[in-house]
Amino acid sequence: MLEGPDIHRALTRIAHEILERTRGASDVVLLGIPTRGATLAHRLAERVAQFEGVKVPVGSIDITMYRDDLRLGPARPLGKTDVPAGGIDGKTVVLVDDVLFSGRTVRAALDALGDIGRPKAVQLATLVDRGHRELPIRADYVGKNLPTAKSEKVKVLLSEIDGRDAVELLKNEPEGAGK
Amino acid sequence: MKHLISAGDLSRDEALLILDTAEELARVSGRSIKKLPTLRGRTVVNLFFEDSTRTRISFEAAAKRLSADVINFSAKGSSVSKGESLKDTALTLEAMGADAVVIRHGASGAPHRLANWVRGSVLNAGDGTHEHPTQALLDAFSMRQRLGRLEGLKVAIVGDILHSRVARSNVLLLSTLGAEVTLVAPPTLLPVSVERWPCQVSYDLDAVLPKADVVMMLRVQLERMNAAYFPSAREYSRRYGLDRDRFAKLHDDAIVMHPGPMNRGMEISAEVADSPRSTIVEQVGNGVTVRMAALYLLIGGENQ
Amino acid sequence: MIVIRNARILGGEPRDILIANGLISEIGAGLGGDTVIEADGLIALPGLVDLHTHLREPGREDAETVETGTRAAAIGGFTAVHAMANTSPVADTAGVVEQVWRRGQEAGHCDVHPVGAVTSGLEGKHLAELGAMADSQARVRVFSDDGKCVSDAVLMRRALEYVKAFDGVVAQHAQEPRLTEGAQLNEGEVSGRLGLTGWPAVAEEAIIARDCLLAAHVGSRLHVCHVSTAGSVEIIRWAKSKGWNVTAEVTPHHLLLTDSCAEASPVGPYNPIYKVNPPLRTHDDVTALREALADGTIDCVATDHAPHPVEDKETEWAAAAMGMIGLETALSVVQEAMVETGLLDWAGVADRMSTRPARIGRLSGQGLPLEVGSPANITLYDPAVRTPVDPTAMVSRSRNTPYEGLTLPGRVVATFLRGRPTVLDGKLV
Numbered sequence: 001m002l003e004g005p006d007i008h009r010a011l012t013r014i015a016h017e018i019l020e021r022t023r024g025a026s027d028v029v030l031l032g033i034p035t036r037g038a039t040l041a042h043r044l045a046e047r048v049a050q051f052e053g054v055k056v057p058v059g060s061i062d063i064t065m066y067r068d069d070l071r072l073g074p075a076r077p078l079g080k081t082d083v084p085a086g087g088i089d090g091k092t093v094v095l096v097d098d099v100l101f102s103g104r105t106v107r108a109a110l111d112a113l114g115d116i117g118r119p120k121a122v123q124l125a126t127l128v129d130r131g132h133r134e135l136p137i138r139a140d141y142v143g144k145n146l147p148t149a150k151s152e153k154v155k156v157l158l159s160e161i162d163g164r165d166a167v168e169l170l171k172n173e174p175e176g177a178g179k
Numbered sequence: 180m181k182h183l184i185s186a187g188d189l190s191r192d193e194a195l196l197i198l199d200t201a202e203e204l205a206r207v208s209g210r211s212i213k214k215l216p217t218l219r220g221r222t223v224v225n226l227f228f229e230d231s232t233r234t235r236i237s238f239e240a241a242a243k244r245l246s247a248d249v250i251n252f253s254a255k256g257s258s259v260s261k262g263e264s265l266k267d268t269a270l271t272l273e274a275m276g277a278d279a280v281v282i283r284h285g286a287s288g289a290p291h292r293l294a295n296w297v298r299g300s301v302l303n304a305g306d307g308t309h310e311h312p313t314q315a316l317l318d319a320f321s322m323r324q325r326l327g328r329l330e331g332l333k334v335a336i337v338g339d340i341l342h343s344r345v346a347r348s349n350v351l352l353l354s355t356l357g358a359e360v361t362l363v364a365p366p367t368l369l370p371v372s373v374e375r376w377p378c379q380v381s382y383d384l385d386a387v388l389p390k391a392d393v394v395m396m397l398r399v400q401l402e403r404m405n406a407a408y409f410p411s412a413r414e415y416s417r418r419y420g421l422d423r424d425r426f427a428k429l430h431d432d433a434i435v436m437h438p439g440p441m442n443r444g445m446e447i448s449a450e451v452a453d454s455p456r457s458t459i460v461e462q463v464g465n466g467v468t469v470r471m472a473a474l475y476l477l478i479g480g481e482n483q
Numbered sequence: 484m485i486v487i488r489n490a491r492i493l494g495g496e497p498r499d500i501l502i503a504n505g506l507i508s509e510i511g512a513g514l515g516g517d518t519v520i521e522a523d524g525l526i527a528l529p530g531l532v533d534l535h536t537h538l539r540e541p542g543r544e545d546a547e548t549v550e551t552g553t554r555a556a557a558i559g560g561f562t563a564v565h566a567m568a569n570t571s572p573v574a575d576t577a578g579v580v581e582q583v584w585r586r587g588q589e590a591g592h593c594d595v596h597p598v599g600a601v602t603s604g605l606e607g608k609h610l611a612e613l614g615a616m617a618d619s620q621a622r623v624r625v626f627s628d629d630g631k632c633v634s635d636a637v638l639m640r641r642a643l644e645y646v647k648a649f650d651g652v653v654a655q656h657a658q659e660p661r662l663t664e665g666a667q668l669n670e671g672e673v674s675g676r677l678g679l680t681g682w683p684a685v686a687e688e689a690i691i692a693r694d695c696l697l698a699a700h701v702g703s704r705l706h707v708c709h710v711s712t713a714g715s716v717e718i719i720r721w722a723k724s725k726g727w728n729v730t731a732e733v734t735p736h737h738l739l740l741t742d743s744c745a746e747a748s749p750v751g752p753y754n755p756i757y758k759v760n761p762p763l764r765t766h767d768d769v770t771a772l773r774e775a776l777a778d779g780t781i782d783c784v785a786t787d788h789a790p791h792p793v794e795d796k797e798t799e800w801a802a803a804a805m806g807m808i809g810l811e812t813a814l815s816v817v818q819e820a821m822v823e824t825g826l827l828d829w830a831g832v833a834d835r836m837s838t839r840p841a842r843i844g845r846l847s848g849q850g851l852p853l854e855v856g857s858p859a860n861i862t863l864y865d866p867a868v869r870t871p872v873d874p875t876a877m878v879s880r881s882r883n884t885p886y887e888g889l890t891l892p893g894r895v896v897a898t899f900l901r902g903r904p905t906v907l908d909g910k911l912v
Contacts, residue, residue: 062203065217065245065475075480077196078203115212266797286799287667287678288753295751307801309678347678370675371683 002144002167004159007127010143011040014125015047017141019054022092027120029088030058032096033109034079039160040127041096057084061095061116066108081112088117094141098156100126103137128167130154182301183473184290186312186352194355198320200472201465207244208468217479218247224277226268226293227304228254228284233439233463234304234314238281241470245479250275265289269296278478282306300477308342314438315348317469319356321458322393324465325434330357335387337363337419338397338446339408341370345438346397350378363387365419367408384419388428395436396421396447412445422448434458484508485902486516490527490863492853494829500527502859505902510855520907522863525896526829529837530562530593530860531814532849534625534654534732535708535785537806538564538595540586541579542571547790547880549583552810553592555788555879557905559810560862560895563594563841563849564788568605569630575600575611577619584621592905593898596844599623601642601653605631610642617649624845627654629708630760632690634660639694643703650845652730654706655694657715658761662686667801669742669762677746677753679800682762684712691715695722695729706843707731709787711761713771720780730843732785733772735809735816736885741766745800749888755796755803756885759789769820776835777826783840786813790881807885811877815891818866823892848901859902866893878911 002010022028025048032041038060045058062079070076095109106124113122125141130148144167148154153170157163180193189197207213223242227235235251242249252272265284272280279300282290287307294301305311323329334353340346340362353360360378362369373380381387388394399415409415416422421435426448429435435447435457443449452459489497492510499514500507538552547555549566556564566583568574574583580597587595599616603609605628616623626646633639633655642653663686668674670681691707695718698705707719710731722729742764744757757763775781789806796803809816817836821827827835841850851857872886898906905912 065215065479070217070479071481073481075476075478078200081203081206111216115214116210264794264797265799265802284799286801289799291751291753292799307678308680344678347676371670371681372672372675375672376675 004165007165014141027091029091029093031061036098037096039158059084063108066111088119092121093119094123096125098127099154100129103133103135106137184303186315186348197472201468204471205468216246218245221247221278223247223279225251226282237466240467273297310348311344312348314345315352317466320465332358332392334393335361335391336395339368339399340364341368399446426451484516485518486514487520487522490522492527502902507859525863528833528862531560531836532840533564533786534840535787536564537789538566549586550590551880553590555810557592557898562860562900565596565598567629568598568600573600577615580616580621581619597621599626601626601628624651629656632656632658640697644701652704652706656708657687657690659686669764673742688714692718699727704728709734711737713768716771716775730782732783733781734787735813738820753800755800758803760805783835791883808879815893818893861899863897
């Protein structure tokens with residue numbers, strides 16, 4: 001659905017939008033949701049630094065312990081939580097995830113954030129918005145809106161983890177397996 | 180993983196998963212809100228047939244930080260002291276809907292028996308002279324934290340091996356994780372057939388110390404003296420105690436551990452126990468995170 | 484008149500056995516009688532004799548009674564059992580042994596020969612009235628503090644000497660008490676791993692060695708209960724080579740099971756169904772015991788049938804009672820351990836499970852060869868079937884069999900006590 005250059009362009013645009021909407025990103029903290037959200041957060045931070053020379057604190061926030069579907073499968077291994085040294089109190093936190101789907105991951109991330117500190121504002125950036133929201137959540141920055149069937153699965157590949165950049169749509173996955 | 184009863188049941192991957200999970204959870208313990216919502220609505224029963232305030236508190240803190248409901252069931256002053264059997268107690272817990280039962284019992288194998296009678300997960304918090312797997316996990320966690328690795332680490336475990344559940348669990352876990360364990364004790368305090376265990380054995384502490392990366396001192400109970408395991412506290416301390424002179428034989432990065440409670444002046448001198456190379460205090464804190472990890476991995480997912 | 488048709492006596496060629504007036508009146512082919520019992524493919528053995536049975540009565544009727552225990556014995560092919568003395572009250576007087584003996588007569592499933600305690604109350608301090616028990620209606624010849632060891636060397640010496648007056652025998656439970664304080668499981672690799680207090684072989688062997696020397700010194704008869712170690716076998720072999728009057732028994736479970744059952748079994752680790760005194764030992768011990776039974780160093784198989792109610796076994800290991808039931812499975816276990824392995828033939832089985840135990844117990848009407856004129860104590864056994872052991876199907880009042888989950892060969896089809904069937908078609912008559 002998306003190739004490397006598309007992803008590159010989408011991230012560049014999101015980085016510009018963040019700079020614009022947060023007036024230079026001076027009190028922004030980028031927090032990615034592991035695994036691929038964290039990688040995307042670092043890419044965004046690089047771009048922001050390139051464009052405006054601003055060094056945005058970047059880290060990751062694991063939401064596993066806050067999930068509402070833990071009982072639907074075996075206990076999951078935890079991802080990395082790495083909150084930048086300055087913390088998040090009074091900052092504008094931009095949560096970064098690869099795919100926005102039901103919104104439950106973001107709900108969990110908001111709970112997790114609340115236990116770490118009290119940000120001034122929380123915004124959401126996602127590479128792909130595939131629809132089918134189950135909670136009143138919307139993204140502030142979207143790389144690509146991707147209409148999907150609920151049974152399909154959207155897979156984001158990133159070169160740091162998967163060796164190449166791509167977004168793939170997998171059909172006929174069993175119900176509930178998609179992200 | 181359904182139960183955590185023996186360190187020997189853990190594969191290398193499972194053991195590392197617990198340690199890695201604990202490492203992530205350790206970050207939580209540093210922040211202002213230490214509680215996680217993960218086990219909301221789950222019930223953890225602490226079933227303690229032996230007094231062990233420190234282990235019970237550690238499990239209680241772990242369960243509460245994961246938002247589980249905790250029921251402390253102490254054998255003292257309960258129906259258990261009136262002769263109720265372990266099985267009847269188990270059936271009572273079952274009726275309460277315990278998702279996990281943390282059991283400390285004076286009889287080796289009691290957690291295995293309990294697992295036959297309850298549907299929830301059983302966590303062994305020490306059974307007789309058999310095992311204490313979460314202690315071994317927190318020991319391994321502390322070693323890795325201080326020394327950065329477990330593979331190839333030379334660990335000396337010193338003291339009453341025969342009666343020590345800590346030693347059994349540590350030998351099994353550390354050998355699974357690639358550390359080289361040497362048990363050091365007078366021959367009376369080693370089990371027969373110990374040569375078949377996955378470790379080395381020595382009677383000579385002074386010969387072992389210079390090569391050790393970790394020295395774990397076990398509590399030696401004075402009543403063992405009356406059963407002729409050793410002649411006197413003084414002689415034990417001279418031959419197997421970790422005092423200043425012996426401490427000096429350790430290489431500079433080596434650490435000293437003790438599962439507590441300590442007999443200062445017997446197996447370990449106060450000076451050594453309080454030295455910066457002793458992990459005794461951080462072992463306590465690590466106990467909570469390791470037990471959180473174990474509880475999460477056992478009952479955080481779907482009901483099995 | 485009953486005729487048993489086509490039975491293979493001691494595994495030999497098929498023969499008909501005619502029973503009249505409680506005796507074997509004729510053996511041959513084509514015999515007729517009022518009642519015909521077809522025994523095609525079945526082996527005829529002399530009625531089995533157990534030197535070591537716990538009937539629990541008086542005192543623990545919740546575990547077993549003379550009635551239920553002797554039913555189990557008959558189902559297992561036994562025509563005589565020796566009822567151990569560790570009851571409550573202890574069988575240490577003529578009154579108690581006569582009571583047990585009489586209950587056996589009333590029940591009528593097999594002969595019950597009470598064993599008398601060696602010391603009063605099994606306390607190991609004073610000799611019980613051994614002579615009074617010998618002279619009683621129960622005619623006690625076997626004396627034992629079984630469950631406890633007569634550890635005092637002087638007391639043991641006196642007992643050995645004293646019973647010579649009435650051709651009695653002291654059956655010693657060999658267990659050095661200090662070496663086995665709190666002991667739970669054979670001291671070895673398994674006990675070390677499981678953290679169960681070890682029960683060293685030497686605790687048994689040291690007492691056996693001492694008792695052999697004592698028996699030789701005073702010229703008495705010694706019987707060693709439930710030999711469980713290779714070392715014990717060596718000592719008994721040595722004593723016998725000296726010509727000393729020492730006999731020994733082994734239990735079926737020590738011929739089949741090892742201490743590894745405590746660690747891994749069909750019923751889970753630390754299951755006290757395997758807790759027994761003496762403890763299950765190692766594979767090497769089992770091998771030595773089988774060889775010793777085959778070469779006669781160990782004279783006989785004795786069940787040490789030890790019933791316990793469920794609540795005494797459904798506990799943690801250390802809290803559980805020691806012992807396992809064995810009457811109903813004894814012959815099957817012996818077939819599995821000794822016959823299937825080629826160590827004993829059926830004549831050997833008859834010798835070790837009937838002839839020799841009867842001789843050691845000085846029983847006149849038991850353990851005699853299946854020939855004309857002998858009392859018709861006969862066990863008919865089908866060695867060809869294999870069945871899973873089902874504790875719930877047992878007739879003993881207790882269910883603590885260690886063989887649950889195993890499939891064992893053979894089945895007792897019929898048992899005759901002096902010509903009267905006590906079991907037919909595998910069921911009590």
